[in-house]
Each structure stands twice: as C-alpha cells, then as structure tokens.
Amino acid sequence: MRILTISGSLRAASHNTALLRAAAELAPAGVEVVPYDGLDRLPHYNEDHDTDAPSGEVARLREAVAGADLVLISTPEYNGSVPGHLKAAVDWASRPFGQGSALWGKPVAVIGASVTDYGAVWAQDHLRKSLGLAGARVIDAELAVPKAPDRFAGPNGELTDPETRERLAGLLSDLVARQKDPAGAAAAA
Ligand SMILES: Cc1cc2nc3c(=O)[nH]c(=O)nc-3n(C[C@H](O)[C@H](O)[C@H](O)COP(=O)(O)O)c2cc1C
Incomplete structure (x- = not known):
C-alpha cells in the first residue's frame, strides 16, 4: 500500500513537514510512504x-x-484557512473534473499543525470541504497539533511529543486498516 504525503508548508523547518516525516516513521510495516516534494x-x-x-x-x-x-495532507493555517499554494494543488489535481481527475474517489486524510492553541482546525475543515467537492473520498479522521513548537525538538525539528506520536501512530493504523477492509471498518464504526 502506498501513502502519498503532502505538506502544505514550504518552510524548511516546517512542523507540518516534520509531522509527515514522523508519519513515515510510524506507519505500519509494509506501507510505503512517499512525500510529494x-x-x-x-x-x-x-x-x-x-x-x-x-x-x-x-x-x-x-x-x-x-x-x-x-x-x-498536513496543513498549516494561514489567516484562518488553507495556504494558497496547497489549495492550488487541490485545484490542479481536481481537473479534469469527474472520473478523469486524480482526486476523484481518492481516499484522502487531513491533519495539521500550527503554533496556536487550535492546531489548524479551520484550515483542515476548509481543505476537507474542497477535497469533498473535488470528488475525493475524505476520510473521517482528524489530528490537530496545537502549540507545535512545544512538540518538536532537535536539530531537525523532529516530533518528540509522546502523546502526539501515539495519536499519529493510531491514526495511521486506522487509515491502513480502513483501506484494507473498508466494509469491516465501516461496520466497526
Ligand atoms: C501568513 C500567516 C498566517 C497565519 N495564520 C494563522 C492562523 O490563522 N491560525 C494559526 O493557527 N496559525 C497561523 N499562522 C501561524 C502558523 O500556524 C505557523 O506559521 C506554523 O508554524 C506554520 O506551519 P509550518 O511550521 O508547517 O510552516 C500563520 C502564519 C502565517 C505565516
């Protein structure tokens, strides 16, 4: 199984990019995690x-x-919404609209990190709305990482907060389980 990760931040020391690096590390065995760069x-x-x-x-x-x-996708929040360059990626991937687009029917999960107390929840919600309108299968999963500077450390700004690591690992196993057995996951929900 292949997971494509997209960070909505272009910043070299981005918390969202670091969150996705942690996702690659914490993904269940056998899952290939490929960053879009x-x-x-x-x-x-x-x-x-x-x-x-x-x-x-x-x-x-x-x-x-x-x-x-x-x-x-891990998104920061800029002025209460999705960074423009990330929205452009959704728009490009949504065309030609309908079954011919890369996003049509594609399972997509959204997470996010920000420096404030809220963890980019507005940006996440706006992004889920756009993805749904584009025809993606937006997965009902959420991870909001507030106060990001307190949760990442070290020279490369790695995710060190144990609780966030545990929540991210749980989210990944849930996503993979749902992909492998959508009917079973729906029944359990
Ligand atoms: C233009 C701009 C607008 C921002 N607006 C918000 C905001 O609305 N909500 C928020 O939580 N953080 C906001 N922030 C702060 C970001 O959460 C912070 O820059 C975050 O670290 C970006 O993610 P990154 O570390 O992945 O680059 C804003 C930052 C910038 C540069």
Whole structure:
C-alpha cells in the first residue's frame, strides 16, 4: 500500500513537514510512504494553462496522486484557512473534473499543525470541504497539533511529543486498516 504525503508548508523547518516525516516513521510495516516534494514548483492554478499537456509539475502532481492508495495532507493555517499554494494543488489535481481527475474517489486524510492553541482546525475543515467537492473520498479522521513548537525538538525539528506520536501512530493504523477492509471498518464504526 502506498501513502502519498503532502505538506502544505514550504518552510524548511516546517512542523507540518516534520509531522509527515514522523508519519513515515510510524506507519505500519509494509506501507510505503512517499512525500510529494513539488509544491514549491507548482504554478498558480490558471484554467488557460489547464490543457491536455499540462506543465511538468502539474503532470507530476497528478501522477503522484493517481498512483497513491491514500493521500495524507498536513496543513498549516494561514489567516484562518488553507495556504494558497496547497489549495492550488487541490485545484490542479481536481481537473479534469469527474472520473478523469486524480482526486476523484481518492481516499484522502487531513491533519495539521500550527503554533496556536487550535492546531489548524479551520484550515483542515476548509481543505476537507474542497477535497469533498473535488470528488475525493475524505476520510473521517482528524489530528490537530496545537502549540507545535512545544512538540518538536532537535536539530531537525523532529516530533518528540509522546502523546502526539501515539495519536499519529493510531491514526495511521486506522487509515491502513480502513483501506484494507473498508466494509469491516465501516461496520466497526
Ligand atoms: C501568513 C500567516 C498566517 C497565519 N495564520 C494563522 C492562523 O490563522 N491560525 C494559526 O493557527 N496559525 C497561523 N499562522 C501561524 C502558523 O500556524 C505557523 O506559521 C506554523 O508554524 C506554520 O506551519 P509550518 O511550521 O508547517 O510552516 C500563520 C502564519 C502565517 C505565516
């Protein structure tokens, strides 16, 4: 099973990117976790450029999403919502709208970290709404990491907070179990 991770932050010392590095470490055995690293190169969404032969990074994004069994996005919150560059990624991946898009029917889970007391919950909610409208199968799972600077440490800013690590590991095993047995997970819910 392959999980594509997308961090909504372009910052080198990003807490959201570090959260996804921890997800790669804590994922159940046998799960391949592949980070999408092209967000910084992705152009603004422009319908005029959304042709049958889109620019290189748009094609790479769509291929990466299409090739994943599940997409895990970690978003910061900018002024109460999703960072613009991350929203552009959703918009590019949502076209051509309908069954031809990389996001159509794709299981996607959203988590997020912020420096405030709330853990980017508004950005997470807005992102889930956009993904749902784009036709993704938004998974009912949540991890909000508030006060991020208190939970990451060391030269590379790794996730050190034991409770957050435990919650992240639990979320990942739940996501993987649901993918392997959607009917069983639904029955247990
Ligand atoms: C333009 C801007 C707007 C922000 N607005 C919010 C906000 O609305 N809510 C919030 O919790 N944090 C806000 N923050 C702070 C972010 O939570 C913080 O920069 C966070 O560390 C970003 O995630 P990262 O570490 O992954 O880059 C904002 C930061 C920036 C740069």
